Amino acid sequence: MFSNRNGSVARGRPSDAGGGAANAIAGRGGQPAPPAPELVVADLCAGYGAMQVVDRVGFTVAAGEVVAVVGRNGAGKTTTLAAVAGLRRGRTCGQVRLGGTEVSSAPPEDIVARGLALVPEGHRIFPDLTVLENLRMGMFPWRRRGGAELRGRLSWVYELFPVLAEFAQREAGRLSGGQQQMVAIGQALMAQPRVLLLDEPTSGLAPAVIDDIYDVIAQLSTAGTAVVVVEQNLDRALAASSRAYVMDSGRIVLTGDSADLRDDHRVGAIIHGLAE
Numbered sequence: 001m002f003s004n005r006n007g008s009v010a011r012g013r014p015s016d017a018g019g020g021a022a023n024a025i026a027g028r029g030g031q032p033a034p035p036a037p038e039l040v041v042a043d044l045c046a047g048y049g050a051m052q053v054v055d056r057v058g059f060t061v062a063a064g065e066v067v068a069v070v071g072r073n074g075a076g077k078t079t080t081l082a083a084v085a086g087l088r089r090g091r092t093c094g095q096v097r098l099g100g101t102e103v104s105s106a107p108p109e110d111i112v113a114r115g116l117a118l119v120p121e122g123h124r125i126f127p128d129l130t131v132l133e134n135l136r137m138g139m140f141p142w143r144r145r146g147g148a149e150l151r152g153r154l155s156w157v158y159e160l161f162p163v164l165a166e167f168a169q170r171e172a173g174r175l176s177g178g179q180q181q182m183v184a185i186g187q188a189l190m191a192q193p194r195v196l197l198l199d200e201p202t203s204g205l206a207p208a209v210i211d212d213i214y215d216v217i218a219q220l221s222t223a224g225t226a227v228v229v230v231e232q233n234l235d236r237a238l239a240a241s242s243r244a245y246v247m248d249s250g251r252i253v254l255t256g257d258s259a260d261l262r263d264d265h266r267v268g269a270i271i272h273g274l275a276e
């Protein structure tokens with residue numbers, strides 16, 4: 001099994017994440033308090049020009065936790081993840097705290113360097129570069145580090161996705177869609193993120209590949225990575241996560257334990273646009 005910095009950082013992290021969203025998961029009623037969140041998003045607003053499509057969204061994810069964000073097309077899930085990762089200049093309000101540090105105004109590369117990586121929707125890779133070159137791009141913030149660190153991170157990614165080792169010298173654009181998604185996830189993992197955001201990681205992929213990707217997500221969370229997954233497939237999302245947030249029209253309209261939400265008829269109604 002690999003070791004990364006997740007475990008030690010999570011154990012040693014101060015519990016000063018703050019904000020309303022953090023308070024929402026603080027220990028109550030004599031229950032042991034859950035670990036401090038690695039990521040706290042509070043009152044996030046974002047949009048495109050004058051159009052606001054994310055309206056005061058808040059969520060948290062702790063080390064070793066998988067959290068799902070579900071909702072129908074256009075609910076604002078992608079925009080939310082992009083705003084958290086610092087990619088949307090259209091973010092107009094709200095706070096993003098990563099490991100207790102405010103990163104709301106930080107540029108995307110600083111956010112990556114501080115431990116958050118986003119895998120955007122649609123396996124965006126560099127098709128003309130080899131698999132290895134694509135993976136190396138994920139170490140860009142640490143490009144001055146020595147070869148031993150690169151080899152260590154590569155062997156971790158290859159352990160998770162053995163097919164990438166097999167095709168390391170192949171142009172990434174020649175791989176199947178599922179393998180390209182593995183390259184995209186592998187590239188994000190080269191940053192050894194404490195928080196991994198996955199935007200529809202299995203969209204359009206074959207069931208066997210979906211299983212492989214969710215198996216890796218489970219391995220990452222077991223190793224201490226905090227994972228946020230946006231997913232169209234409601235059953236998959238709720239099966240793979242411990243908690244879920246349901247978005248509609250730019251807002252979080254329902255949240256709870258995934259096991260409870262599986263039996264909650266309101267979730268399907270919201271996602272199919274039937275909620276009152």
Ligand code: ATP
Pocket residue numbers: 048053071072073074075076077078079080
């Ligand atoms: P999907 O599952 O279809 O990706 P989503 O929940 O991720 O949906 P977003 O992609 O965040 O939703 O879109 C939220 C709203 O913002 C939608 O109304 C969409 O049309 C709009 N939108 C998304 N991207 C842009 C853009 N680049 N410019 C203008 N409007 C956009």
